[in-house]
Amino acid sequence: MLIKEIQELVEVLAKSNDLENFDKKLVDRLQNQFAHRMGDDxxxxxDLKIVKLIFQDRWQTVIDTPYDYMQNMQGINQIWIGIARLLTKENPSLTVIQLLCPTVKNTRDSNNFSLLANISDFTHLYLGDDDQSVYELSGFIKHLIxxxxxxxxxxxxxxQLRAVTVKELARIHRSHNTKNVLFINKVRYQNAWAYLNxxxxxxxxxxxxxxxxxxxxFLELIKLYFDACSKTASFIQFKQQFLSWLKHLMQCPIDDVNAFYGVVLNFKQQKKYMLELLIDIHNAKDFTLAEHFLTIGQYLNQFNPAYVLHEEKSLLSVYQKLQTGPYFSLKKFMQLVNKLNANESELIKEKIAELLCIAEEVGEISGLLIQKLSEIYSMRWTCIKASEKDYTxxxxxENESWIRxxxxxxxxxxxxANYYRFxxxxxxxxxxxxxxxxxxxYPLSHFILSEDETQLILLDxxxxxxxxxxTFRYCREEKLVSLTQIELLRLPFADRQFISYYDRCVLKEQMQIPVSLKTLEEVRVLVNGSFYSKGLSYLGEYNAKEYRTSAIAYQRFYEYYSKINPVEKEALNQQRIVYNGxxxxxxxxxxxxxxxECITSAALYFAQxxxxxxxxxxxxxxxxxxxKVDVDTMRKNSAQLIPSDYEVLSQKEAKERCLLIxxxxxxxxxxxxxxxxxxFWDLHRKVNDRVKHIFDLILPMVENNDFRNSRFIYAxxxxxxxxPLIEENGGLLSRLCSSNPLKLWSLNVKENRPLDFKYSLLELEHILQFLFFLRTHPSYKQLKLDDIIDELIKIGTQEHSSLEKYIRANIAFVNYLNGSSPEISEWMDLLADFQYEFVKKDFFFQCLTYIENRLNLIKQDSGKRFLFLWDKKPRLTFVFPPQLSIDICASSNxxxxxxxxxxxxxxxELDLTDKDISHMTDYLRSLDCPILTPSQAREESWENKSDYFSAMLEGNV
Incomplete structure (x- = not known):
């Protein structure tokens, strides 16, 4: 492709009348790159790399705006799409959607597996919640059917199926502005949203x-909104809290999320679904949501009259209308008492009648009235607790009127407020x-009553x-305890989701008690002594020697079998073994x-x-x-059970141990x-075969962020x-070395200190806050902490999974500890004394303070190579103004x-020169540039060399 082809399109862009400021800047960057070039170049x-960066910057700007390609393919967007199509003609490995939307990773639609490259009209697509996946609207509708x-x-x-998020619904909702007509079961719908609605x-x-x-x-969210309105607080901070609440909603089962989405509300005299109000809140840019929150506040109060915000004046009209909260009257009280169902006892009926008489006499909801009512509730609880009429x-x-x-x-x-105790x-x-x-x-259906009737056990x-x-346990007196037999008998009466989970996940594990490694070894010896290939043939028989060897093997096993403790023997007897189905x-x-019966067949079962x-x-x-025996398949079919020797090890602890290794x-x-x-990521090492095998056992768990088998893998x-490494003599390596590093490492692993010192894995933010603390501490100013802090921030900006960043941050910190001047023990003491408390807003303020310090060095010496100046103490001549600092620190990541x-x-207001901005931007880019894998680094190095030699041949160097 020649430069003149791109120059023509850039010229068309530059002459467009409807360029926004962000597009003008991008066009300037394109012109700076191509305007001075010869058309025949x-x-x-x-060139492609620079253009891709420009497309990337534009995509980050236009997402969820009227210039989003998935909402608008006309006007200025048409020209940008034209440039993308021109470039992809010359680069078949690159699709138009990947160039226009660089964050998008998938090439196929997850709902119908169609190739996204075949879709030319991007208004038929919507962007997923992670901003990295694209879905086809028609494929989404077909999936729903x-x-x-x-x-x-x-x-x-x-x-994995998951709930559709509010963010995705908001993007689908925007499609109602497009005319993507759908025909479903011969019925015409104007667009996807019309069908959904x-x-x-x-x-x-x-x-x-x-x-x-x-x-x-959510009630707290409503309070936060109205408080923020009255105090003219930052809408961004409120919005972050709302988005955080939505994340909690997405952790609920799909059908439960949908049940909430489908709540019907009366909003401004119109029928609206809850999801529509959530979309409006999600899309809002300022405090224009009072009607939305009044409507949702009314729904919450109708759902549960205990949900009252007494201090919020905006909601008083709602409570007055519903006769709740401060407007709960004696008349309403007597109406509710009259509805109480008291079929359990004639005495309770008499007490209710007495209560109503007292209410008429006193003329208010007095302390005496509440005391008498409390006695009635106590009498009823005595009658119904732990029975089929138990509130849980x-x-x-029958219970609804009492709870209400x-x-x-x-x-x-x-x-x-805790009316459950009432x-x-x-x-x-x-x-x-x-x-x-x-x-x-939590709803009562999520609880069962403890055996002593003093605690509600939350099954969540x-x-x-x-x-x-x-372990299926709950917390009692600051200890995790298992359910008693009586409590287990109460489980079937709880919400069906807990019964289903217990049957599906817990019972399956509990029904088979594990056996010990010693028993497994004895069975292995039995297999070795009793298996002969002749027994696999039809009518095949062992010879005299083979029979004798088998008999000795069984005799030896029965000697062991007769001596093992009764629990182990019963566990062994009950082991279920599946071989050939x-x-x-x-x-x-x-x-x-x-x-x-056939000894060989039994031996194969025992081997499995x-x-x-x-x-x-x-x-x-x-x-x-x-x-004749597929031993490899037998191993692949392993049930991955955990020997009793490792039964006390929890999944959480096994995960941490595997990650430390x-x-x-x-x-x-x-x-x-x-x-x-x-x-792993950008790291690579040379190790021996056994160490690589250990690494390969853990790596799939890390890549899939799935540690359900961590106990099995650790064992x-x-x-x-x-x-075996501990027991080995060490071979050639140990004879050449005064000490065998591999054996020493193995001993440390056995003691659960594989790093040669006691270390607990830390969150990236924890490490950074610790280093920020040291950086300002007078005793540790001599430490050169800036490089490790920069590295950790850079890790935090990468588009990798949170687990990968968690591991990479700990690797960076461990490497720093190993190469720093204080003793490891001193570091560990400092970490133990450090009080860690993560608050996202405060954390980013700490990051900002650190980066302000770095940017000051750049400003003071922008004419020099500032990367060599970090040891200087900066004079704080450059700081971000308060409001700008708040806006920056409202970041979510x-x-x-x-x-x-x-x-x-x-x-x-920062009054920076172009040179200052350039140097400061270079530094900030160094913090969010990609950390490449070894193969990516080699590929980029080769591309740079190729471009250089091409430029040499063309005479441009």
Whole structure:
């Protein structure tokens, strides 16, 4: 392609009358690159790289604006699209959508697998929540039809269904401005949103349960909004809190999210769905949402009359209309008392009648009235607790009127906010200790009553703990405890999601008690002594020697079997083994052998049993090299069970240990003579074969951020590699070295200190805050901390998973610790004493203070190579004004933080010269430029050399 082709399109752009300021700057950059070039010059890879950067900057500017390509392909956008199409003709590996929208990673639609490169009209697309995935609107609609009207979408890995986010709904909603007509079942719809509004939204509440546990925090959002309005606070800060709340909503089951989306509201005398109000809030740029929050506040109060904001004057008219909160009257009180269902006891009916008489006499909701009502609730609780009418088992029906009255009273401040204790007087609990929230934040269907009837056990905590640590436990008196037998019997009466989870995930694990490594070894020996290939043939029989060897093997095993403790024996007997699709228990197999059934068949089952726990165990050559037995498949089919020796290890602890080993492999020196390469992100090392095997066991968990098998992997690492390494003499390496580094490392791993010092993994923000603290501490000013801080900020800006950044940050910190002057023990003492508390806004203010310091050095000596000046103490002549600092620090992540910093340098109030801005921008770019993998670095190096030689040949150098 020749330069003149791009010059023509740039000229058309420059002459356009409707250029916005951001486009004018981009056009200037294009002209600076191409205007002075000869038309017959060739378009180089370096040219393409610069143009891609310009497209990238434009995309970041136009997302979710009228200039978004997925909303508008006309006007100035048409010219930009034309440039993209011209460039992709010459670069077949690059698609138009990838050039226009560089953040987009997927090449196929996750919902229908269609190629995105085949779509020429981008208004048929919408951008996913992560800003990295694009979906086709028609494919989305087809998926919804297949999903039987469940509002959902596939994640970018094509595997997992998830709820559609408000951000995505907002983008789909914008498509109603386009005329993308759809025909579905021969019915014409103006666009995708028209179909959703007519066919899907009315059905959203058919399934699922409204996630009421999020309502108290939404009530706080409403309060925050009106407070911010009255104090003229930053709308950005409020918006961040709202987006944070939406993230919590997305953690709920799909059907529960949809049930909330489908709530019908009366908004400005019109029927609106909750999702429509959420979209308006999401899109808002300023405080114009009072009607929205009044409407949602009214809905919350109708849902639960305890949800009252007493100090918020804007909502008083709502509470007056609903007779709740400060407007809860004696008349309303008596109406609710009259509705109480008291079929359990004639005495309770009599007490209710007495209460109504007292109410008429006193003429107000007095303390005496509340005391009498409390006695009635206590009498009723005595009758119904732990029965089918228990409030946790029946939050609706007969109990609804009792719960509703308590909610009204709590909202009116006539009883404490924790009205669960009012209706269940044996409770001694106000706060759920793990989630640190009032127990009334969660619906009663999410609880079961503890055996002693003093505590409500939140089943969400049990599920969360099981997912994290592999144990279905709750917190009692600051300890995690399992459910008692009586509490387990109450579980089937809770919400169906917990019953389903327990049956699907917990029972499956609990039904099979693990066996020990010692038992596995004994079974392995039994297999080696009893398996012979003759037994695989039809009518094949063992010879006398083979029978004798098999008999000795079984005799030896039975000696062990008779002596093991009863728990281990019962666990062994109950082991379920699946071989070739047929399941048998260990006890059944022993019985078959005693009944003269096939010994070889039993041996194969026993071998599969051993591999289910320890696929790394080796067997005799008779089995391992037998062409009739697919041993490799048997190992691949391992059930990945955890031996009882490692049962006490939680999934969380196993994950941390695996990650520490992973980090040590990339930081600890482990010399070897036969090298294998290991790579993680930009790091690569040469290690021996055994170390690479350990690395390869952990790497898939890291890449997929899936540590559900971390206990199994850790046990395997310890048994297959670490213990043998400790027991080995070390071979040639140990004879040449005074000490064997690999053996020393293995001993450290066994002691759970693979880095040679006790180290706990830290969040990136934790490390940075610690280093910021040291940087200002008089005793540690001699430390050169700026390079490590810059490296950590750069890691934070990368487009990698949070786990990868977490690991890479710890690697960087460990490397710094190993190369710094204080002793490691001193560092660990400092870390232990450091009080860490992460608040995003405050954290970014600390980052800003640090970067201000760096930028001052650049400003003071912008004529020199500032990268060599960091040891100087800057004179603070340059600071960001307060409001600008607040705007910068309202960032949600490192990328946004650096981007806002770059943009702020052009503000007039900073009074910076062009040279200052250029040098400062260079520094900030060094903080968010990509950290390349070794292969990417090699490819970029080769491209740079190729462009240089091309330029030489053309005479441009």
């Amino acid at each position: 060739k378009f180089t890879k370096n 297949r999903a039987k009207d469940q509002l959902s979408t596939y994640s970018s890995n094509f595997k 007519k066919q899907l939204f009315p059905k959203l509440q058919a399934k699922g349960e409204i996630p009421a546990h999020l309502f108290p925090s 088992r029946m939050p609706f029906g 009255l308590a909610q009204y009273l709590a909202g009116a401040k006539k009883i404490p 209706i269940m007087p044996t409770l001694r609990q106000d706060v759920e200790p793990v989630f640190s929230c009032l127990i009334t934040d 905590v049990c599920v969360c703990n099981h997912k994290t640590n592999g 047929v399941e048998k228990t260990f006890k059944d197999l022993l019985k078959e052998v005693e009944d003269n 049993f051993v591999m289910d726990y320890a696929p790394y165990f080796k067997f005799s050559n008779e089995l391992e090299k037998n062409i 992973f980090i040590s492999l990339l930081t600890v020196s482990l010399p070897a003579f036969v090298f294998k390469n290991i790579e 395997r690492i310890m048994e297959e590699h670490i213990k 490192f990328c946004e933080f650096i981007m806002r910093l770059k943009q702020s340098l052009h503000k007039e």
